[in-house]
Amino acid sequence: MAMNAIIPIRMKFSRVFLLLFALLSLIGCSKKEAAITDLNALSGGKTFAAPTGTVIDQFVLKRFPDAKIEYFNSALDCALAVKGGKADACVYDLPVLKNIVAQHEGLTILPELIVGDRYGFAVQLSDTALKRTIDGVLAELKADGTYDDMMKRWFPDRGKPAPMPDIPLTGSNGVLRFGTAAVTEPMAFVDANRKVVGFDIEFATYVARKLDKKLDVTDMEFGAMLPALIAGKVDMIGAGLSITEERAKRILYSESYYPSGIAVVVKAGASPAPVKGPAKMRVVDDISDKRIGVLVGSVYDTYATRKYPNAQILQYANVSDLLIALNMDKIDVLYYDQASVPDVLKTNPGIGQLAKDVFSIPIGAGFNSDNDALREQFNAFLKEIRANGVYDDMVSRWMKKGIMEMPDIGAANPKGVLRAGVVNDMGMPFGLIHDGKLIGFDIELSSRFAAYAGRAYEPVPLQFGSLIASISTNKIDIITASMFITEEREKMIDFGDPYYESGVSLIARKDHIEKAPATLMATADDLAGKKIGVFTGTVHDAFVQKKYPTAEIYRYESSADMILSVETGKIDAALFDSITAKLLMKRNSGMGLLSENILNMPLGVGFSKSNPGLRNEFNDFLREIRADGTCAAMTARWFTSDAEEAVMPKFPTFSAGRRLVAGVSIDDLPYVAYMDDDYAGFDIEMIRSFAQHKGFKLEFVTMEFPALISALAAGKVDLITDGIAISEERKKQIDFSDSYADFRTAVVVAKKNLAQFAGSEAARQARKPFFKWVADSFYSNIILENRYRLIIDGLKLTLLISIFAALLGTILGGLICYMRMSRNRILSGFAAAYISLLRGTPVLVLLMIIYYIVFASVNISPSIVAVFAFGLNFAAYVSEMFRTSIQSVDKGQKEAGIAGGFTMLKTFVYIISPQALRHLLPVYKGEFISLVKMTSIVGYIAVQDLTKASDIIRSRTFDAFFPLIMAAVLYLLIAWLLTWALSTIEITVDPKHRKIKRLPEANR
């Protein structure tokens, strides 16, 4: 034993040593290797990796005569050699190395080049027109920012080049034949889709577009490019082609479009330690020492610089870069326009809002200081749209609803053009490209203004930083780019009246935002934005939707589920009837009341619209009991004093007289509850008293609260009562009696979330010892108020429904199977339709249809309806089982029977069915058990089965655990019993088993 224990420990030690050793040697290594940061550090016999078959080694040796050159097959192999420590530096063309470094960590390019070089496109010597076009395109691309985009696209800091954009070429003017050697990523290469792409290809596409030509790219050997051009096979070549004097004698070069050269890649030095520790941010001022991202030249820039001198302010050219930087953890936080925040949060799940309304600035349209006329026109325009509601509509569409649609705007006969400077990647709601169209609030505003001014609208997309320069030089007429009105800017340009006032938010990566503790609730108004639980189909539902539109509504069927959700924090608050809520407080020390009365509604008894007589009778009765003081006594008993202690007065039951069916849902005291094996509560007493007065034979039917009104409408019940509030909406469907009580709504929340209990010990619930808790639960859920009788009755009903449904279903299934297998087309078609219909309908829906629609006007016990519905459903499944098990019997068996003189029927009875039964039973057993479990939904049509019984108990004890577990155990027991019974039958029909049984007889 001892030995066994020691060995693993020693093993562990040796592992620790190994680890330490590895760590030490690592430290040693990093100390020894000083990071190379400039070219001069490479002199003194360093090893250079160069690709074979190039002249690069010559350049290296010219610069470093003592260099050792190692040759590799490709530039990538060279770079990997550096990474793996086999060489100190790797030399090759700059763009290729940039590409490699972007895709491989731990490498860096030295800023200084060994030798400079310029790339150019080339055309035939005589083709000066094309050369001029190329140079023109280059200038244009550089001017409008496309060139920068290309650089970003093809030379990303990290990762592979982005895919080539799709540039449509209409090409009505012939074809531009472009020759390239697609071997140099990222200048010209073959991508994953086997398309030739790259910087040069994109450029050539722009040239073709300029010429209004189609582009025909020919991929050839590098060495074949020049001859092909000279021979006139292609019009233009380019593939990272260096401009050399020698070549310039034979071909005509464009201006250089890319400054290249032979660059050096070395191992990156130890990456600089992260600027700041991962201190999380909670409030706005936590950003004072963080990396803050801002748009260059934006108001945030100045604001942040002034307010947080210790912070590192990082300027970016556009919003998308800012967001990428935030996502990549290059910056900690960034200022963002509040109106656009929801859109950003939606598309960037990792980003959260740290704070909003950090500051607020007016947004205005910018004008050239010399252009007062236009500005005044704009101000007039703004006044007009504010007055006629267009502005409100715009705000509602863009800012509130986030609808990404532009209305169609345009002046009828435009005179002149309005050039509006816009930023097309601002994002929702101001300005963005959506489905290839420029849309947004700013865009709509400026285009509306253009229409107002009777001018044609021409949006000019610019970088934010160049807006002011553009307007100052009259390149554009107006700026509508969510530009904040600031003093600095006002010095340079004029602003129109502010057209929007925008708040500014701070957004940051969620993992950098420290969750503020859930805010405590003090008043009912704090419910806004919270998760609120209500009963399905109650007035609370509509009330919360109306009063707290920002709240999330959770709908529950039972008070037990709802209170459990409050306890476990699934919801923040739950709405209960105030009396129920008080009872609930008593049993649940962790709960507190946020408000006792947020809604006050009269309660009434519901009657069918077609039965005004009964309603009038009831109203008479109400007046009577109000007059004689009975009502006051009831109110005192159920509402004023503790309803739990209340004792129902005894009522004689009438076996004769008119039948009166009352629908209730057993929500809880004080209205309707189930205590001591009988209905109890204010409503029950009231209805019983009413029945006694008028000589009715009274029956109660229990169903889910949402089903009450439909049951009444379907004529299943004569009246419904269970603390039902009289609402306008319900009045449309049913008639109400006069109000018999007022229904006040209380808000229940966990004490720990209540301001008034903040910090108090009571908020923390004391845990009972486990066994004590089980014993208590057992007592309160089973013994108290004779609740076990509910369970037993429910169990009986579950069993009865299951067994009769199975019987009916089996018989019906046999019939359906017979029809299905019949040669008669009509019969088999009907059976097939029946099967697919019933199998395709959820049994709950079927159950409700049969109860509320098919038998709407028939007075039939819901239990029988349940047997019927489950039987129908079971039949569909069983008939198919019958069919497959019959078909699984060998055809020869039937033939033998028929040939032996049996009729078809006798063959089936004596020969086929005993064999089919053996195939059938195992599957039948499974289906039967699922039928038993399926019956748990009968509560929907007012049957108190096992599940409903446990629901009723839960509604009284608010204990979710015990009744549910008990129900589960009981279902398990039933299933086990039925399995056992069917298995016994299965064994008896097995012929082998009969033989075993017979053997002892034979031996005797």
Place this chain on the structure above:
Amino acid sequence: MIHVRNLSKHFGDLVVLKDVSVDISKGEVISVIGPSGTGKSTFLRCLNLLETPTGGSIEIDGIPLLAKGTHVPKVRQKMGMVFQSFNLYHHLTAIENLTIGPIRLLGRNKADAQKKGMELLKLVGLGKKADSFPDELSGGQQQRVAIARCMAMDPEILLFDEPTSALDPTMVSEVLAVIRRLVREGMTMVIVTHEMEFARNISRRVFYMDEGIIYEEGTPVQVFDNPQKEKTRAFIHRIRSLEQRITGTDYDLYALQAEMEAFCDKHMLPKKVTGHVVHMAEELLLLQRDFTNIRLSLSYSEKDGSLAIGCESAGAPRNPLEEGSEEDEIAIRLIKARCSATEYRYEDGKNVLMLRMKGE
């Protein structure tokens, strides 16, 4: 006893039986032989209406089976049927298989039925297997129980649908012995079978079925020893043949020889014989002059093991074995040495040469 008139049966467009008319008298034992797929089983299954005929009439013991109002199950009780795949009732023991019919259909009491059943089981030699389930019995035993099951109904006619086809060769004889015993007891029987010796020994008449009709019928001696028609003969002698065609001088000799070898392998001829066949064919082709249309046939009788090579060729009359040039001399001698008989005739513009190979 059984009168069949113009019986026909179609499965869709496929004609299986056409206008079959047959009379079978009491106590007769009829064997139905013929190649597979020629309607033997269908004919048998029509007799008890397991297949409903498309046309014609069937009369059993004076009762018209296809007439309306005939209670067919009652008639079937008098006609037992034994299946190729036995079809014993799987859920019943051997004795129960025998008693279920008498008890449920003939209204016998259980004790009587069991007594009779046990007697029958003993008769087929399976007295000890009474309580066994079908899947505990061998094929031969199952088939014997199946025969006993038919007998338990006291039938007047027994129909056998290839009763030994699904059996191991070792079990065939036990079943045939039981059938022979029933023959001796004078039962009317129709037997579809591939056991030729058995059919010859027990039956009074033999039907050779082919092309959906009774192609030839007669006593076993007539049918087996002196069949009148070509197809019957081929069937009786169990002649297998291979035909090859050559339509030009550039034929593929090797493919041809390979096919011949495959044919010989299939019929398990000795390697030496195969060699001779291939060699002979080659020599024979060497003697040919006109290759525009040559039909080469190889036939082998499974019954007596004789082999023959036939060669039909177009062109002017010319017996290659007689009118060969000098170079052909060796080939002709080789061929003659290997053959027991050669036959030449000129027919319909074709030279027909038949070579019978010597036996080993």
